[in-house]
Amino acid sequence: DAKTTQPTSMDCAEGRAANLPCNHSTISGNEYVYWYRQIHSQGPQYIIHGLKNNETNEMASLIITEDRKSSTLILPHATLRDTAVYYCIVRGLYSSASKIIFGSGTRLSIRP
Amino acid sequence: ETGVTQSPTHLIKTRGQQVTLRCSSQSGHNTVSWYQQALGQGPQFIFQYYREEENGRGNFPPRFSGLQFPNYSSELNVNALELDDSALYLCASKSGTPLEGTQYFGPGTRLTVL
Numbered sequence: 001d002a003k004t005t006q007p008t009s010m011d012c013a014e015g016r017a018a019n020l021p022c023n024h025s026t027i028s029g030n031e032y033v034y035w036y037r038q039i040h041s042q043g044p045q046y047i048i049h050g051l052k053n054n055e056t057n058e059m060a061s062l063i064i065t066e067d068r069k070s071s072t073l074i075l076p077h078a079t080l081r082d083t084a085v086y087y088c089i090v091r092g093l094y095s096s097a098s099k100i101i102f103g104s105g106t107r108l109s110i111r112p
Numbered sequence: 113e114t115g116v117t118q119s120p121t122h123l124i125k126t127r128g129q130q131v132t133l134r135c136s137s138q139s140g141h142n143t144v145s146w147y148q149q150a151l152g153q154g155p156q157f158i159f160q161y162y163r164e165e166e167n168g169r170g171n172f173p174p175r176f177s178g179l180q181f182p183n184y185s186s187e188l189n190v191n192a193l194e195l196d197d198s199a200l201y202l203c204a205s206k207s208g209t210p211l212e213g214t215q216y217f218g219p220g221t222r223l224t225v226l
Binding site: 034036041042043044045046049087099100101102103104105 | 114116145147153154155156157160168170200202204214215216217218219220222
């Protein structure tokens with residue numbers, strides 16, 4: 001599975017859109033981009049995933065560049081409850097077992 | 113809430129002891145994976161169970177073992193506990209074959225080894 005690079009930390013004002021970038025320049029054609037987040041001392045929470053096209057669900061939007069070498073997770077109206085560590089993960093459709101390789105993630109702080 | 117439950121929530125053991133952690137997967141999920149998360153780090157894959165057999169393992173010694181039961185629930189057993197085993201242990205479940213699908217995590221068990 002390809003590696004990802006994320007900023008260590010970011011902050012965003014409450015009510016504004018939070019845009020979390022992720023670089024995955026070695027991604028291959030059958031690898032998906034997944035996003036999870038982890039609120040302090042809780043289990044990781046699945047947010048969204050995509051292959052090529054942009055995706056949107058009730059939690060967030062995922063924008064993947066045309067060359068698929070980077071992506072952005074967008075939380076449209078950040079709230080204090082969105083404060084968490086956000087993990088960007090690249091995982092092949094046919095990866096060995098179904099293990100997720102977590103990096104260090106981005107610590108997102110939402111300020112009032 | 114993902115429907116994945118873990119017990120106990122917290123546990124304190126001493127070095128050399130053995131521990132068993134339990135996980136009930138989300139309804140309809142047949143694959144369970146276990147992860148270890150040390151303080152300040154991302155979760156690390158321990159192993160995965162599918163159809164009651166181990167199907168993939170991370171870089172963990174044999175004293176980490178597991179079981180999956182016919183109802184797809186699972187146990188993680190750790191023998192000869194070491195101080196470095198202190199961590200949050202996470203269980204994740206999914207449906208489908210082992211290679212596909214989205215994993216959903218439980219709340220974790222916090223293990224402290226003294």
